[in-house]
Amino acid sequence: GGLTEQVAHAIMKACVTKAYEIGQPVVVTIVDDGGNLKSMMRMDGAIKGSIDISKNKAYTAAFFHTATEELGKLSVPGKDLYGIEITNRGQVVTFPGGMPIVMNGRIAGGLGISGGSTEEDKAICLAGIEIVEDRGEA
Amino acid sequence: GGLTEQVAHAIMKACVTKAYEIGQPVVVTIVDDGGNLKSMMRMDGAIKGSIDISKNKAYTAAFFHTATEELGKLSVPGKDLYGIEITNRGQVVTFPGGMPIVMNGRIAGGLGISGGSTEEDKAICLAGIEIVEDRGEA
Amino acid sequence: GGLTEQVAHAIMKACVTKAYEIGQPVVVTIVDDGGNLKSMMRMDGAIKGSIDISKNKAYTAAFFHTATEELGKLSVPGKDLYGIEITNRGQVVTFPGGMPIVMNGRIAGGLGISGGSTEEDKAICLAGIEIVEDRGEA
Amino acid sequence: GGLTEQVAHAIMKACVTKAYEIGQPVVVTIVDDGGNLKSMMRMDGAIKGSIDISKNKAYTAAFFHTATEELGKLSVPGKDLYGIEITNRGQVVTFPGGMPIVMNGRIAGGLGISGGSTEEDKAICLAGIEIVEDRGEA
Secondary structure, eight states: OOSOHHHHHHHHHHHHHHHHHHTOOOEEEEEETTSOEEEEEEOTTOOTTHHHHHHHHHHHHHHHTSOHHHHHHTSSTTSTTTTGGGHHHHTOOOSSSEEEEEETTEEEEEEEEESSOHHHHHHHHHHHHHHHHHTTOO | OOSOHHHHHHHHHHHHHHHHHHTOOOEEEEEETTSOEEEEEEOTTOOTHHHHHHHHHHHHHHHHTSOHHHHHHTSSTTSTTTTGGGTTTTOOOOSSSEEEEEETTEEEEEEEEESSOHHHHHHHHHHHHHHHHHTTOO | OOSOHHHHHHHHHHHHHHHHHHTOOOEEEEEETTSOEEEEEEOTTOOTTHHHHHHHHHHHHHHHTSOHHHHHHTSSTTSTTTTGGGTTTTOOOOSSSEEEEEETTEEEEEEEEESSOHHHHHHHHHHHHHHHHHTTOO | OOSOHHHHHHHHHHHHHHHHHHTOOOEEEEEETTSOEEEEEEOTTOOTHHHHHHHHHHHHHHHHTSOHHHHHHTSSTTSTTTTGGGHHHHTOOOSSSEEEEEETTEEEEEEEEESSOHHHHHHHHHHHHHHHHHTTOO
8 A cells, every 4th residue: 555666656657658648748756645755757858947846746735635736726815825835945836737646545645747838737747646546546 | 069168258258248338247157957057257346145146047047948037927926837936945036137058959058147137137148148149059 | 868768767677676686675866967856766665864865875976976985985084075075065975875877988967875784775776877887878 | 456356367267277287177166255156167077066165165265264274184083173064054164175365464255176186176276376466465
């Protein structure tokens, strides 16, 4: 169980495959439920600015048990969590591309994708998350 | 090839010349494509707060392959990259004055100018970028 | 050319294979010549304290063009670089487990291994570096 | 008066000339008496690990009004300043290559050189400091 090397490899492979499919190089980062790095890959051609963003999306999803996109809806001016991106030492991201990794009903970590448009990042992230669900572990 | 001392000197000279021409002292920073400092100069009279801003503009342009101004358009509330200025350990700047240095069709680094109004910083930055283009290396 | 996904995968695989062979889980980190993350994997059972050490060993090897072990020999009290481990924002490591990745005679990045004894880390690091040499790219 | 652009340029030129003369590329950093960057240049071929070291040597010389080498003699185990390299947020360097810039009898800043052996760094640093003395401003 849990976010093993094997699971991390499977998620990584699904994300990279999807990224090649849509022709958008990205950075893929997987963290455990403690927000600590498990695995990362910067694909050839992905911008370097995406290294931190990808990691922070993964961290945000793991630490808040939610997709970064959902957090984003609550953090615009006038909403409850306005300004949350400043907390947690600048590690919170509020735009799409980060999703929690849930296994056997419990939070196991976070997956963060950065490098493409927010729609592309989200699609690649979903491809990785579906792997866990397909294994009957979501 | 690449962002050599010679190229950095030429960019620096063009920026400083333009800054004298418009009478606005600034900080000029040049980083390579890995975001590492290549050259910097704080002109006499430039405010010290511009040291970090200039460096971060150069970093942002190099790491995101875009002018800081363009990134700024996508980071206002309601846009896709709202909050991006928080993500990279406080090193992302989203207002004018930073531009990527492109040589032979590839990203070679970033140029950041800070000290004047955003219009002045942008004009000085352009003067430096044009040098690379004039050399037929853009 | 350069430190591509393909090369990073080959180095990673060689390191993980060697780590399994000697029965010591470790963290493997690969950075490019600018010190920016290319790929990392924390094997099951590797201690979390090794995440930063592994990254910093890779950074040190890439930024100083030398094995961390060699830098260590020069940084003991009375030697020329005593205190160097403090200089680069705490990112310099001076004990074994980090080696530069050299391709076509130029520095292409750094490889850092942490998790086992220094002898084990060094052996796993060598296994990764040899892959690059076997490709005729060292 | 003071550490103007003109003086910084003259120091920089003397250091780079000396570095070419002895065939050792280095990073040259000049800070003012407040420890804030005035000018820096990373020569082609200088290792990137020298960026921070060069800056920290300049900072150390400016803030402690002494050559980094002298501070080093007092910071070995058993001496009065043992451990000083840990203070000041990791910005203190205790090996040769940093010297204070003194003008008209007052501390005006610091010059830091890194990239060669400690003897080479020291020789290049001296070449820069002599420029200020030759101007009758030391």
